[in-house]
Structure formats: structure tokens, C-alpha cells
Amino acid sequence: MNPLFRFICACLFTLMVLAVAAPGQAQGDGWPVSIGSPAPDFRLPTLAGQSKSLSQYRGKIVLVNFWASWCPYCRDEMPSMDRLLKSFPKGDLVILAVNVEKRIPEKYRKAPVSFDFLSDASGQVQQRYGANRLPDTFIIDRKGVIRERVTGGIEWDAARVVSYLKSL
Structure with missing residues (x-):
């Protein structure tokens, strides 16, 4: 058998094994999160030097938004996120904008x-959530469960988005 053909077959077999094994991994094993699973807690510093954790917002709807300053879609969606936040009664909705840059x-x-x-300068939270494309936003319900994932920029204050979030 041709060595190149054997190599290709071995690679394909390895990929098949990985594809079958990965979905069965427990969430705590470092695999990215999935819709319907509890959102992993994290603690990160704010620009003001405070420390915020996801768990401190239990009982509220939370948007965890991964972004970077060099990402035009990330920058473009921020004003609509701000309008969305202002459209909710104070404290009902929390937006945690997690910057993935070193600085x-x-x-x-x-x-x-x-x-x-x-600031997620180490990239650990980004990796844990599997947020490889930006912007990447996770919608977390009042019980701490990931309900949706939105990859790419959207108008967060659009009526259908507001209606969905208020239904949580």
C-alpha cells in the first residue's frame, strides 16, 4: 500500500475517533460550553480595577460578550448593546463585555x-467558552444556563431580540 495513502487513512481515522469522543466529554474537562449547559463561572478584572464574577449575577439575564478593539463588528454592536441595556429595568439585564486582547x-x-x-488577557475564559470568532456572545438565563450563542455582530436592541430576552 502506498505510504501516502496509509498516512491519509490514519489521519482520517484519528479525526473520526476525535469527532466521536469529543461530544461525550464532561463539561468540566475543558471542552467548550454548549447551549443548555450551566455557564462556567469566571472572575475577571474590570478596567476600573474591580473584580467581577459571572456567579454574582445569578438571578439576572446575562450577556457575556467576547470582543476585541481591532474587530469592527465588535465595535459596531456596542451602541446597540448599550441601548438594549437601557431598555431593561435597572438590574434585570447585565452585559459583561470580555476583551480578549493582552491590553x-x-x-x-x-x-x-x-x-x-x-479583561481576559490570559485568554482562559475565551478558551473555556470556545469563543474563537468575534464578536461571540452567550445569553445566560436567570438560572445560569446558556440559552443562546450569537456569533457575529447584530443589532441587540432589535424588537425580536428584546422580546426574546424579556421572555427568559
Whole structure:
């Protein structure tokens, strides 16, 4: 048998084994999260030097938004996220904007938004959530369960989005 053909067959076999084994992994084993599973807790620093954890917002609807300053879609959706937040009664909705860069540019320290920017400079939270494309937003219900994942920029204050979030 041709060595190249054997190599290709071995690679395909390995990929099949990995594809079958991966979905069966427990959530705590470092595999990315999935819809319907509990959102993994994390604690990250804010730009103001405070520390915020996901678990402190239990009982509220939470959007965990992974973003970067170099991502135009990330920047474009922030004003609609701010309008969305302002359309909810105070405290019902929380937006945690998790920046995935090593260092957040200075201009974002005074950004005119009503939500917190968190820093995930190590990339551990981004990796745990499997947020490889930006923006990547996880909608977490009041019980701490991931209900939806939105990859790519959207208008967060669109009527259908607001209606969905209020139904949680």
C-alpha cells in the first residue's frame, strides 16, 4: 500500500475517533460550553480595577460578550448593546463585555457605554467558552444556563431580540 495513502487513512481515522469522543466529554474537562449547559463561572478584572464574577449575577439575564478593539463588528454592536441595556429595568439585564486582547486600548477606558469591560488577557475564559470568532456572545438565563450563542455582530436592541430576552 502506498505510504501516502496509509498516512491519509490514519489521519482520517484519528479525526473520526476525535469527532466521536469529543461530544461525550464532561463539561468540566475543558471542552467548550454548549447551549443548555450551566455557564462556567469566571472572575475577571474590570478596567476600573474591580473584580467581577459571572456567579454574582445569578438571578439576572446575562450577556457575556467576547470582543476585541481591532474587530469592527465588535465595535459596531456596542451602541446597540448599550441601548438594549437601557431598555431593561435597572438590574434585570447585565452585559459583561470580555476583551480578549493582552491590553485594552486606552480609549475604551472612557467608552460611553453603561456596561463593564472585563479583561481576559490570559485568554482562559475565551478558551473555556470556545469563543474563537468575534464578536461571540452567550445569553445566560436567570438560572445560569446558556440559552443562546450569537456569533457575529447584530443589532441587540432589535424588537425580536428584546422580546426574546424579556421572555427568559
